[in-house]
Amino acid sequence: MGARRSRKGKSIFFRKQEVLSRNLALSEIQRLLNLARKVRHENLELSREYVLLTKKIAMRQRLKIPPHLKKLYCKSCYTPYTSDADVKVRIDYKKRHIRYFCRHCKHIRRIPYVKRHIRKESTRK
Ligand SMILES: [Zn+2]
Numbered sequence: 001m002g003a004r005r006s007r008k009g010k011s012i013f014f015r016k017q018e019v020l021s022r023n024l025a026l027s028e029i030q031r032l033l034n035l036a037r038k039v040r041h042e043n044l045e046l047s048r049e050y051v052l053l054t055k056k057i058a059m060r061q062r063l064k065i066p067p068h069l070k071k072l073y074c075k076s077c078y079t080p081y082t083s084d085a086d087v088k089v090r091i092d093y094k095k096r097h098i099r100y101f102c103r104h105c106k107h108i109r110r111i112p113y114v115k116r117h118i119r120k121e122s123t124r125k
Contacts, residue, residue: 077105
């Protein structure tokens with residue numbers, strides 16, 4: 001790990017390779033999540049295993065899992081959300097966040113949202 005810190009001074013070749021492997025990792029994460037959602041109703045344990053794999057890949061490549069993919073599974077028990085039996089989604093208007101309640105481990109995840117003034121934006125153009 002110590003060698004990785006001096007990344008800035010290295011040649012462009014290394015950087016290019018890094019970017020390439022990042023794109024590969026992202027597509028792999030997407031593929032694994034799709035697989036997990038497919039297998040969910042046949043084998044819950046296996047689908048959790050797939051989700052855990054995506055986290056490991058992201059950690060290894062040091063990249064963030066894109067937010068639209070992060071909403072697809074539980075952060076604490078790694079169950080992919082496929083139907084209403086897995087997750088309860090509610091909007092809290094007062095605190096301005098969306099609540100994802102996992103029905104398996106009862107983990108609550110809150111994602112804040114920003115109110116947008118759509119009318120003003122449309123009149124500008
Ligand atoms: Zn959970």
